[in-house]
Structure formats: C-alpha cells, structure tokens
Amino acid sequence: MEAELAKGPAAHGWEDQRWTLSRVKTVIGRRFHLTYTIQGVRKLLVRNGWSCQAPARRVRERDDEAVAGWVKEVWPCAEDSRR
Template structure:
C-alpha cells in the first residue's frame, strides 16, 4: 500500500499485518469460516478469502510477505546481460534501425529473460544504473552546415542586439 506522502508501510505496521496473517492461518487451520476470521481479526472478508486460498495452496509460508513491490524485476546479473544485449544494437535483434525504444526493450526482455515488465518500469531501470535516455536528432536532408555556421556568426549577433542597438 502506498501513501500520498511518498512512503510505504512502516516496519511496525508491516510486523502488525504479518501477525494478522499468521493468526488468520492458525484460525483457518482449525476450520473457522472466512466471516468469523474476518470479524475476529477486524478485517474485511476479501483478504481472508485470499489468505485461505494461499494457505490452502502452500500452508502458512504462503502467507509470508513477498517483499517490496518496488524491487527491480531484473537482478544485477540479469541487468548486466541486458546491457550486453543492448550494446549489440537493435539491428542485431531484428529491428530495421538503430533506435532503442521502450517497446523494443520490453520485447527484448521478454524474449531473452521470459519476463514481462511495464514500460514505466523499463524507463526507470536504466536510470537506476546511471543511463539516460537519448532522443535522436532529426535533421533535414537539405541542411547546409556552412550556411548555418555563417548565419550564427554574422546574422544572429545583430538580431540578438535588437534594432535599437545595431551598429551603424
């Protein structure tokens, strides 16, 4: 659960919720009904239904917390492999140009690691490792670099000064 202040659950609150789940597992083990468990633990019936399902599938250990949802989906070693794959370039992986997009990165991760990661998580992943996104510069085919350089050196300084302050 996330809060607008930017934090998650405190350590005490996590421990409290874990105790509730353990108590629920003990009650489910003796055969108490969902409604009774929910009323005694002062929770709604919905989480008790989920806990019963998890408990039935994997006993009390299935009710242990699964960890922070903010943990990266790729381990450090898998990210190192991903970096090597990205260094090969998109053309090596079957795309027609040399542009890595989020969608292409997602496809590569799915093909290589059999994991599905959201586009926003993929966008954040490189930043955690010191990468930044790059946008290719779009340049007109008719672009004349010499004309641009001359304009910047001669015309732009006059335009920047303004008509009132022009020499002459």
C-alpha cells in the same frame, strides 16, 4: 541486459538504430523471460545509467540548405496560422 542492448536494435530484428522502451521490454521478455511494464523498463534503464537522448550525429542525407530555407519560408507561415 547491457550486453544485449550493446548489440543494438538491428541485432534483435529492428531496422533503425533506436532503442525504444517497448523494444527494450520485448528484448527483456525474449532473452530473460521476464515481464515488465513500460514504466518499469524506464525505471530499470535509469537505474542502470541510461537516459533519453537524441542521436549525436546527423544523417548523411540531411540537406542543411533545404532545412534553412524551410525555416525561413515555411515555418513563419505555420506560426502565423496558429494565432
């Protein structure tokens, strides 16, 4: 299973570079002909040292200035509307 996950999601037909529990479940079913529940896949991954993580790098297209402007201008308005 480690070797299959190391190939990445793109090698198994998914465009983006994220593993989800349902994708891992699909790979296990296709490759090993086993059926797991989503919770079972999660437990299997945790037992093998995998954890839920966010990507370590930011996307190239990210505009930090635009994000900072949004946080200063738009976010306060959104927070006030909840109250």
